[in-house]
Amino acid sequence: MGNKKSGMLSKEILEDLKLNTKYSEDELCKWYESFQKQCPDGRIGRSEFEKIYANFFPNSDPKVYARHVFRSFDTNDDGTLDFREYIVALHLTSSGKTNLKLEWAFSLFDVDRNGEISKNEVLEIIAAIFKMIPPEEQKVLPEDENTPQKRADKLWAYFNKGDTDKIAEKEFIDGVMKNEAIMNLIQYNPKEK
């Protein structure tokens, strides 16, 4: 509106983002400014997104994971993220509420978007997560969690599933919510430097 900082950011999107993320109007407007500088056409492409991710993980290889994250937020599948999709992505992957985060995690794991996750899909994403863990941190992981296969096995055992069984969204969210150790199997939070 009269706020010079908000530039071209529409009031509708701004209100929506304020409501659905923890970010203030000031923060959102600042990010919109830098977003527009980086992406004058208002959209982030896949390789640009991978570059942003690479900055966050200088000691490892987040490329495959970033590709999956991109897919999970590019809901209309047009190969770009607009500002809203981008902020929701940043917000959810860093500090969203657990429930929303798990809804998102489910969509990340559901590679073929058919509404259920298979062990192969989980293995694919966990393998991508592993590439983000620097080698020195991988060395000190617990013995039963130090490969993607072991983690997928552990997750499947926790849900009491056979190798070809699938997990539906609600079952996944309810199960992971109850158990922090399981939550840690399916994500990687870089250590603060």
Ligand SMILES: [Ca+2]
């Ligand atoms: Ca899109």
Ligand SMILES: [Ca+2]
């Ligand atoms: Ca699936």
